[in-house]
Amino acid sequence: MQFYVDGFRGGNPDIKNAAPGRRDRQENAPLPEKVDVLIAGTGPAGLCLAAQLSQFPEIDTMIVEPSPCNIIKGKADGINTRTMEMFQAFGFxxxxxxxxxxxxxxxxxxxxxxxxxxxxxxxxxxxxxxxxxxxxxxLINQARMHQLFLEYMENSPSRLAPDYNWGVKTLEIDPDADEYPVTVTLEDTGVNWGETRTVRANYVVGCDGARSNVRKAIGGELHxxxxxxxxxxxxxxxxxxxxxxxxxxxxxxxxxxxxxxxxxxxxxxxxxxxxxxxxxxxxxxxxxxxxxxxxxxxxxxxxxxxxxxxxxxxxxxxxxxxHRIADKFDDIGDGDRTSQTPRVFTAGDACHTHSPKAGQGMNVSMQDTFNLGWKLAHVLTGRADASLLHSYAGERLLEAKRLVETDHQWARIMSAPATQDELDGKVEPRFIRQFQENLEFTGGLAVKYDESSLTAEPVHQALATGEEVGRRFHSAPVVRLSDAKQMQLGHVAEADGRWRIYAFAGEGDSSDAGSAIHKLADWLESDPKSPVVKHTRKDEDIDAVIDLRAVFQQTFDQLAYEDMPSLLKPTKGKLGLTDYEKVFCADHKGAGDFYDMRGIDRAKGCMIVVRPDQYIANILPLDAYDELAEFFAGFLLPA
Structure with a gap:
């Protein structure tokens, strides 16, 4: 965990410095007239999205909830391993x-x-x-999980908090408006029950459950x-x-x-x-x-x-x-995708429902908005064109179909009576066999995104056979060079909207001036074609968009930190302090060797490009500079 980058400050390090000009949230303060993103519903999907956007104080986010407060008990309870990996990115x-x-x-x-x-x-x-x-x-009380997201929002630079006792009644989209085209009518469900207010938004996300008013407003139906x-x-x-x-x-x-x-x-x-x-x-x-x-x-x-x-x-x-799934996950019809970009989205139970016994509802709902959050942030901060937002429905609809189909099968097996052969022990019971076959799915680990501008063709998959393009980045043990700390490499990723490039050094590479790692870092830092140079603004830290980390095959005592290229020890923040946490090496205490565990080519090494939502976007040779630049240019705008 890193803090003090902008100077010393005592107290809880989870509480970020508040951004200037944030919204007045005192009791009786008026609702905003305009927001960038309005989220309907403070369930798992809504809070996961709000938590991500809370880290971007330049994005005006509002989350509304008809209930008067957070829930206390009941509802969902299971958190699978994939969602726990996501929780690591949020820090809790x-x-x-x-x-x-x-x-x-x-x-x-x-x-x-x-x-x-x-x-x-x-x-x-x-x-x-x-x-x-x-x-x-x-297994966790859903209310407690909500509280963790709410604390994360409260401690964020934007100090984001829900507006309770407000629900979305209707919304209308003005197709001719470039800014704030969605007019949302909110209904007071509290003391002034039935009164309405209107808020204009650039984007609206309906996380308002199976009876979603947002889904109904865009003509979506569950089938x-x-x-x-x-x-x-x-x-x-x-x-x-x-x-x-x-x-x-x-x-x-x-x-x-x-x-x-x-x-x-x-x-x-x-x-x-x-x-x-x-x-x-x-x-x-x-x-x-x-x-x-x-x-x-x-x-x-x-x-x-x-x-x-x-x-x-x-x-x-x-x-x-x-078992139901919505016919649309955003407001754009299939025939209009080339001429329009979405303004309204649905997530979670608003677009897919199923039985609770596979333990997937809350998990898939949060993964919906973990997918959408960084994309909205990219667009609203000017890093990507609005066409990027089409990828949300394209990626998550396929996963929702997989969820409903698998759960449909599992629910019926659970309710089916045992056969006589199963009772007599002649055959393995179906529910045991099916449970074992479903382990990857129920762990949330079966998700694989298809080839797109965000997920490259796996041309160089052989360089990392255990890190499949389109699937989530599978972490493994490493040791941080600067302080010899044992840790999981994947835990360096935070829910901050940044891309990661994990550069795995080839055999014998210790980052001397002529090595592949050193050349890659120098090119990324200074070449005009570099995606770091091209997509990072002049007033930003050099890793604000793309965060390079390097992994070496030697143990920590066989490497010299002073030989590392400057991009792997960058100066950051207001004070220009050195970041010492970019370089890693082989674990020397038997926790496991990343190269062996994930099939990294020892002779050649490779680059693994990982999306902000922890999914592998590309695998490339260490010298594939043009391919790397071309990949990022496919969705990021020049700074």
Missing amino acids: ADKVKRETYWVNQTTFWMPDPENPSGIKRVGRVQDVADDSSEMPHI GDAAHQAWGVMDILANTDFPDVRQKCLITSANEGNVLILPREGGYLFRMYVELDKLNEDERVAQRNFSQEHMIAAANRIMAPYTIDVKEVVWWSIYEIG
């Missing part, structure tokens, strides 16, 4: 790891063939495969089907003789349905998803008047001979499984 992954329940093993229970009215354990599966990520799969199956969910404090209550469990009974157990943070609380009744084609779950008592009774029937003695129901809800 360690706090999340400390406070949460880690899902290490998943156990599976089925009817006992010798006593079909009861259940028995039939298998265990390691929940996070070895070296799939340095991060755990965790899909329902499983016509009622499920209950409850967070409970209870005593039980069920032995695996502190492990994630998938339980299927002979005739009573299924239960999913998810232990929660704090050591005592756990969540149960309980299968209830099948619904008729024309029936909605609300018509059945299910209660928490129905759920508890059903859970005890399913888990026999074990029992659950519930002491407190912290939160509960009844829902019906549905």
Whole structure:
């Protein structure tokens, strides 16, 4: 973690210096008349987007929420490994790891063939495969996760905070307006209930749930089907003789349905998803008047001979499984994409809904806006043309389809009764087999973006076989040269909208003046064709847009920091202080060798270009200067 770059200041280093001229947020202060970005909804998608944009005080961001405050309990709970990698970029992954329940093993229970009215354990599966990520799969109260984003916003240079008790009622887009073309009518849901205000915005993002008014305003509809199956969910404090209550469990009974157990943070609380009744084609779950008592009774029937003695129901809800996806993720029709750029977007449940049992809803929602946030920042700060924003729908729609299709299959397997061969142990149960096959997906690690201006053709993939172009950058251990600190290389990336170039040195390269790393750094720093020179403004730090980091094969005691090129020890900030944290080398204490773990070509080395949302955009030889310049020129504007 780096601070003091602009001078010493005591106190919490997470609290950034406040930007001048920020909005008056005192009670009774008027709402702004114009904003750059208006976000509807303070769920995971909305807060993830707001947190990113809060780091850009030059972007006027507003986030509205009809509720009077942050939620307290309930709703989603699972955070997969990919989202934990994203949390690292926001700086609160360690706090999340400390406070949460880690899902290490998943156990599976089925009817006992010798006593079909009861259940028995039939298998265990390691929940996070070895070296799939340095991060755990965790469970957390969604309200706490919201709070972490809210604190990040509060501590940002813009001091961003939600406007509670305001919801989007309608919006209109003026196609002829170049600035603030979206007029949003906000409705007061608080003390002055029903009163309206209008705010004009350059961009609007609807993170306002499955009944999204933003989606409706742009003519979007959710399409899909329902499983016509009622499920209950409850967070409970209870005593039980069920032995695996502190492990994630998938339980299927002979005739009573299924239960999913998810232990929660704090050591005592756990969540149960309980299968209830099948619904008729024309029936909605609300018509059945299910209660928490129905759920508890059903859970005890399913888990026999074990029992659950519930002491407190912290939160509960009844829902019906549905799998739906919006026909559009922004306001532009397919035929208009060459002539118009989007102004209104939807994210999260506003554009895709599914069952909660695969634990993907909150994760995919945040990944939607983690994808969109840096693109909006690029456009609004003049680094990229507005056409860049087309890539949001192009990339995230495909992932939403994958989510809905996979969840559709998983939900039906979860609800299907066991076959006799499964009960007799003649074949592996389908839900164990499917769970294992889905591990990469449920970890959030299956995302792969197609070739585009942001994701290059994998011409040089052989230089880094374990870092696939289009997938997220897979971190591995390194040692920082300046202070011999063991760390994960991927943890240098922050949610700050910057691109990263990780330059891996070839064999024998110690960054002497004639080496490939030294030549690359010198070219990036001074050549007129360099993307660093071309896309960085004169008044900015040299790594403000593109951040170069170098990794060497030697151990820290075999390299000389003084031999490193100046781009790898740049001077930054108001005081012109040297940044000592750009150079890394092989781990010398056995944590792992990056080159071996990720298939980096030892003889030649390579460059790995990583997007601001941690996905690999390109892999190039160390001397591919023209290709590197051409790649960045495909979407970045000259400074």
